[in-house]
Amino acid sequence: MSSNFDYRNINEKSPWQDITEGNQIYQAATSVSFNTGEWRTNTPVLDPDKCTQCLLCTPACPDSSIPVVDKKRLDFDYDHCKGCGICAAVCPFNAITMREGQ
Amino acid sequence: MGIRERLSGNEAVAYAIKQVNPDVMPAFPITPSTEIPQMVASYIANGDIDTEFIPVESEHSAMSATIGASAAGARALTATSSCGMALMWELLYVAASNRLPIVLTLVNRALSGPININCDHSDSMGARDSGWIQIYAENNQEAYDNFLQAYRISEHKDVHLPVMICQDGFITSHALANIELVEDDKVKAFVGEYEPEHYLLNDNENIAVGPYAVSNYYMETKKGQITAMRNAKKVIQEVGAEFGKMSGRSYGLFEEYRLDDADYAFVMIGSAAGTTKDAIDELRDQGVKVGLLKIRVFRPFPAEEMTAALKNVKGIAIMDRAESFSGQSGPIASELGAALFMARSESKVINYIYGLGGRDYTVDNAKGIVTELRDYVENNKEPEQYKYIGLRSR
Numbered sequence: 001m002s003s004n005f006d007y008r009n010i011n012e013k014s015p016w017q018d019i020t021e022g023n024q025i026y027q028a029a030t031s032v033s034f035n036t037g038e039w040r041t042n043t044p045v046l047d048p049d050k051c052t053q054c055l056l057c058t059p060a061c062p063d064s065s066i067p068v069v070d071k072k073r074l075d076f077d078y079d080h081c082k083g084c085g086i087c088a089a090v091c092p093f094n095a096i097t098m099r100e101g102q
Numbered sequence: 103m104g105i106r107e108r109l110s111g112n113e114a115v116a117y118a119i120k121q122v123n124p125d126v127m128p129a130f131p132i133t134p135s136t137e138i139p140q141m142v143a144s145y146i147a148n149g150d151i152d153t154e155f156i157p158v159e160s161e162h163s164a165m166s167a168t169i170g171a172s173a174a175g176a177r178a179l180t181a182t183s184s185c186g187m188a189l190m191w192e193l194l195y196v197a198a199s200n201r202l203p204i205v206l207t208l209v210n211r212a213l214s215g216p217i218n219i220n221c222d223h224s225d226s227m228g229a230r231d232s233g234w235i236q237i238y239a240e241n242n243q244e245a246y247d248n249f250l251q252a253y254r255i256s257e258h259k260d261v262h263l264p265v266m267i268c269q270d271g272f273i274t275s276h277a278l279a280n281i282e283l284v285e286d287d288k289v290k291a292f293v294g295e296y297e298p299e300h301y302l303l304n305d306n307e308n309i310a311v312g313p314y315a316v317s318n319y320y321m322e323t324k325k326g327q328i329t330a331m332r333n334a335k336k337v338i339q340e341v342g343a344e345f346g347k348m349s350g351r352s353y354g355l356f357e358e359y360r361l362d363d364a365d366y367a368f369v370m371i372g373s374a375a376g377t378t379k380d381a382i383d384e385l386r387d388q389g390v391k392v393g394l395l396k397i398r399v400f401r402p403f404p405a406e407e408m409t410a411a412l413k414n415v416k417g418i419a420i421m422d423r424a425e426s427f428s429g430q431s432g433p434i435a436s437e438l439g440a441a442l443f444m445a446r447s448e449s450k451v452i453n454y455i456y457g458l459g460g461r462d463y464t465v466d467n468a469k470g471i472v473t474e475l476r477d478y479v480e481n482n483k484e485p486e487q488y489k490y491i492g493l494r495s496r
Contacts, residue, residue: 018320019323024200024309027308027310
């Protein structure tokens with residue numbers, strides 16, 4: 001099963017016969033495609049003008065919702081950000097503010 | 103020809119474990135557990151087997167570690183009894199829903215309180231809805247034989263469910279009896295090597311075990327579990343027949359004792375079936391057609407098979423060695439009663455509770471039950487339902 005296993009073939013429309021024994025998943029890093037940001041109640045917003053790219057926010061994120069490419073942080077990964085606000089608290093330049101709601 | 107020995111039920115199962123030589127055995131090393139882990143630990147210390155024994159700090163941890171070992175790819179087992187099993191409760195469901203082929207050797211003893219260390223079936227009967235296969239023994243020979251068959255059932259590709267091998271506390275677990283052991287090489291060939299398809303320690307496969315599965319997946323998962331449980335019926339019978347070819351002792355879902363032409367039947371589980379057989383032999387000598395259906399496999403529940411075997415019986419005494427506190431019946435009577443109704447049975451049924459907390463159950467008790475059953479069938483004298491056997495009363 002594992003060689004041609006693709007977790008995307010198992011979804012909310014799958015018949016019971018397609019659910020693996022014990023719900024086992026024979027693939028790595030599948031959580032990337034699972035949108036856990038939907039239960040966020042507060043949302044961090046980046047002000048690119050204030051951001052100095054010091055990157056202090058990146059390691060402070062308990063998830064991995066601040067992607068970094070070529071030593072520069074990009075905008076938030078809102079599919080996985082839970083809105084905890086730690087990034088906003090650690091930013092020395094007030095470049096991140098928390099907006100109420102999604 | 104097997105090897106003649108004299109062993110207690112605990113010794114018999116420990117010897118079976120030695121012959122199977124499983125990979126990992128986490129167990130709580132003191133009471134309420136049994137002598138079984140102690141005996142296995144001795145086998146390991148003496149270099150007889152290379153099972154990894156993990157002395158854990160509680161029964162909750164015993165089952166947790168067994169689950170971890172099994173998920174990792176090991177042939178794993180644990181042993182417990184009574185309140186020890188109660189402490190495993192949460193993890194029993196995890197083992198079953200994760201479809202892990204674990205074996206648990208259980209010595210059936212009463213649950214507290216009052217504090218009591220003696221035999222009844224309240225521990226495993228309480229766990230009857232946890233998703234485990236349950237196989238019960240009448241005596242030490244059956245306890246030994248059942249363990250040797252356990253992994254063949256649990257590891258079968260159509261099953262992949264944990265199996266509970268149950269024997270009666272003290273009556274079976276501590277009493278010495280003659281037993282015939284199977285030769286080591288035959289056991290090895292019968293049980294075989296465990297080669298799991300998916301396991302955590304497989305370098306060549308990424309795998310997640312026990313993930314979160316919300317409402318959209320939970321019912322489909324349960325349907326998979328119950329399908330495996332239903333499949334187990336056939337597998338248990340096939341393995342029991344194959345075991346018979348090897349050892350001369352075949353096993354099915356239940357045993358029928360002088361049931362063919364019986365007007366009256368007992369239905370029960372465990373060691374008290376032996377006492378009942380003695381009563382049946384005496385009554386048969388007097389011309390009373392009595393028989394016994396001794397349940398070996400309670401999960402999956404052999405409803406259709408049992409009602410078919412009981413279809414010509416006029417009166418049935420369903421014997422429960424556990425109280426379920428429904429106020430209506432014990433667990434066997436509740437399930438078999440429903441099965442008989444579904445099968446449009448016209449048999450008259452009485453439910454008895456016996457042997458709680460190690461209370462004796464005698465040949466005279468069994469004979470008295472048949473007298474009541476006959477009075478019910480022949481004279482339509484309705485007895486007290488759901489009656490406690492041997493109860494002192496004002």
